[in-house]
Amino acid sequence: MSRPGPAADGAAVTLDRAAVRLGGRTIWSHVSLTVARGDFVAVLGPNGAGKSTLVKALLGVLPVAAGTVSVLGREPGDANAAIGYLPQRRSFDAAARIRGVDLVQLGLDGDRWGIPIPGTRKRRQSSARVAEVIELVGATRYAREPIGELSGGEQQRLLIAQALVRRPSLLLLDEPLDSLDLPSQVSVAALVGEICRREQVAVLLVAHDINPILGYLDRVLYLAGGGAVEGTPEDVITSETLSRLYGAPIEVLRASDGRLVVVGQPEAPFVHGDRHA
Amino acid sequence: MPEAAIFQGLSWNPLTDLDRLVSYPFMVHALEAGTIVAFMAGVTGWFVVLRRQTFVGHTLSVIAFPGAAAATLAGLPLAVGYFGFCACGALALGGIGGSRRGLSAESASIGSLQALALALGFLFVSLYHGILSGLDSLLFGTFLGITSRQVLLLLVVAVATVSFVAVVARPLVFASVDADVARARGVPVRLLGLGFLLVLGLSVAETSQITGALLVFALLVTPAATAHELTSRPGLGIALSVGLALGVTWLGLALAYFSTYPVGFYVTSLSFALYVLVRLGRGAVGRRRATARFAPEVA
Numbered sequence: 338m339s340r341p342g343p344a345a346d347g348a349a350v351t352l353d354r355a356a357v358r359l360g361g362r363t364i365w366s367h368v369s370l371t372v373a374r375g376d377f378v379a380v381l382g383p384n385g386a387g388k389s390t391l392v393k394a395l396l397g398v399l400p401v402a403a404g405t406v407s408v409l410g411r412e413p414g415d416a417n418a419a420i421g422y423l424p425q426r427r428s429f430d431a432a433a434r435i436r437g438v439d440l441v442q443l444g445l446d447g448d449r450w451g452i453p454i455p456g457t458r459k460r461r462q463s464s465a466r467v468a469e470v471i472e473l474v475g476a477t478r479y480a481r482e483p484i485g486e487l488s489g490g491e492q493q494r495l496l497i498a499q500a501l502v503r504r505p506s507l508l509l510l511d512e513p514l515d516s517l518d519l520p521s522q523v524s525v526a527a528l529v530g531e532i533c534r535r536e537q538v539a540v541l542l543v544a545h546d547i548n549p550i551l552g553y554l555d556r557v558l559y560l561a562g563g564g565a566v567e568g569t570p571e572d573v574i575t576s577e578t579l580s581r582l583y584g585a586p587i588e589v590l591r592a593s594d595g596r597l598v599v600v601g602q603p604e605a606p607f608v609h610g611d612r613h614a
Numbered sequence: 615m616p617e618a619a620i621f622q623g624l625s626w627n628p629l630t631d632l633d634r635l636v637s638y639p640f641m642v643h644a645l646e647a648g649t650i651v652a653f654m655a656g657v658t659g660w661f662v663v664l665r666r667q668t669f670v671g672h673t674l675s676v677i678a679f680p681g682a683a684a685a686t687l688a689g690l691p692l693a694v695g696y697f698g699f700c701a702c703g704a705l706a707l708g709g710i711g712g713s714r715r716g717l718s719a720e721s722a723s724i725g726s727l728q729a730l731a732l733a734l735g736f737l738f739v740s741l742y743h744g745i746l747s748g749l750d751s752l753l754f755g756t757f758l759g760i761t762s763r764q765v766l767l768l769l770v771v772a773v774a775t776v777s778f779v780a781v782v783a784r785p786l787v788f789a790s791v792d793a794d795v796a797r798a799r800g801v802p803v804r805l806l807g808l809g810f811l812l813v814l815g816l817s818v819a820e821t822s823q824i825t826g827a828l829l830v831f832a833l834l835v836t837p838a839a840t841a842h843e844l845t846s847r848p849g850l851g852i853a854l855s856v857g858l859a860l861g862v863t864w865l866g867l868a869l870a871y872f873s874t875y876p877v878g879f880y881v882t883s884l885s886f887a888l889y890v891l892v893r894l895g896r897g898a899v900g901r902r903r904a905t906a907r908f909a910p911e912v913a
């Protein structure tokens with residue numbers, strides 16, 4: 338198995354005192370993070386904290402204003418062929434007349450020009466890879482139906498298959514659990530955790546709620562108030578650390594089943610300017 | 615008017631009727647032109663429906679009307695007006711879509727462009743004090759008087775456009791259904807969007823020459839929408855879209871030959887009837903499939 342990307346011992350992602358400015362406003366600054374190969378790291382924080390901005394900066398879609406960022410040992414944007422990307426809140430409405438299997442196939446060769454000739458060896462190999470990855474995420478039963486007619490959880494599994502199909506070294510998943518019901522959240526989280534371990538893929542997963550992924554996480558990056566803290570969930574998700582980050586009193590409660598509840602977390606805090614969103 | 619001479623009614627013997635259909639050169643040219651146009655419209659239309667750009671397509675067809683009227687006024691071939699106005703219109707629409715504003719602002723400016731185009735068209739028609747029956751064929755189509763040079767021009771434009779679409783097909787589908795991921799993969803999403811608008815402009819210009827400016831939808835959108843209803847497989851969908859467009863065009867031309875109504879009327883009615891039938895059929899199948907799919911879990 339050959340993986341595109343740098344030497345196996347290099348980190349998947351490093352940020353060193355990085356900052357991003359958008360429309361004249363600093364979204365976050367002094368963010369440092371290291372994601373090793375096979376690590377599962379969650380990016381947490383309130384709405385508008387800049388989590389999606391971080392993912393886009395790693396893809397090289399948004400520029401970094403300060404500090405250094407390296408992705409799979411290269412500049413952001415240069416290693417995208419080795420990244421599986423799942424953008425935020427991507428659901429397909431009932432009118433979307435494309436099958437899940439086509440969407441996964443596009444993830445494999447959708448950037449190639451020209452029309453593939455059916456029946457060639459290359460075409461058979463690529464179809465086999467698509468079938469294999471769809472099997473891996475457990476979506477074989479419904480992969481040939483129009484994606485718009487599937488449930489949120491089924492769509493999300495196919496989108497994860499699309500992100501995985503090129504055997505990436507790094508997965509960037511932006512809120513894949515968003516808008517899923519609780520059982521789907523648990524099963525999709527378990528799927529990502531297992532892929533991370535079995536395929537030795539580094540995973541950076543943006544989440545709103547840490548609880549469904551708590552059991553699989555190596556570390557978390559908590560973004561809030563224009564800054565960030567990185568560490569193990571036990572170190573970061575505490576009343577002291579979060580209060581310091583938000584600059585406001587925050588309380589973290591641990592329920593008897595181990596679930597963490599963050600109390601007093603202001604939604605969309607520190608939003609300067611005139612945006613109402 | 616040649617129409618009176620052509621109208622001989624059906625003999626109800628399919629072979630004699632078919633024979634009569636191709637016995638006049640003008641009818642052969644009409645069939646050639648219709649075939650070329652339907653093929654191109656079928657391919658382009660599949661992408662128009664996939665990209666949900668039917669409103670943009672409609673706007674371009676409205677722009678085709680003043681193009682044809684201006685060409686008549688200036689004494690130029692109609693094709694020059696159609697292609698010129700539609701290509702410029704496509705670029706203008708690309709500019710509107712490229713400016714970073716909300717979607718509502720976008721559709722408002724596209725709507726204004728439509729109104730302007732219609733007004734211009736009627737202005738040109740009234741400036742041209744010619745026979746008003748020409749207006750009918752600009753709006754609703756004609757198959758009379760197509761020359762072999764026109765057929766050749768249609769063919770050249772169609773071959774160029776369809777070849778372009780074939781080369782960009784996969785990235786275009788990717789950019790259409792999944793723009794964010796496509797962009798991250800290095801697909802030039804914005805450039806492809808602009809390129810496809812130009813393709814759409816050329817397709818509308820070609821289609822207008824058969825169906826008339828107002829009935830472009832009948833060939834460009836309705837067969838493609840029917841194909842999307844029937845299958846969500848890309849290759850099969852495009853083939854079906856082309857097949858349906860060809861079918862309604864041939865049948866529409868034949869019917870127009872044996873009657874006095876404009877060809878656009880027949881093409882529109884036929885493709886609309888097909889679409890409605892398929893929608894109704896799919897509705898019934900969809901309900902049955904939904905029950906089948908959820909029944910085991912309920913039981």
Ligand SMILES: Nc1ncnc2c1ncn2[C@@H]1O[C@H](COP(=O)(O)OP(=O)(O)O)[C@@H](O)[C@H]1O
Binds near residue numbers: 391
């Ligand atoms: N292109 C842009 N120009 C200016 N501001 C932006 C742009 N994109 C996002 N923002 C702002 O950046 C902030 C962070 O956005 P985002 O990364 O989407 O937050 P999150 O994903 O954490 O909810 C938000 O306040 C948003 O309004």
Ligand SMILES: [Mg+2]
Binds near residue numbers: 388389511
């Ligand atoms: Mg976000």
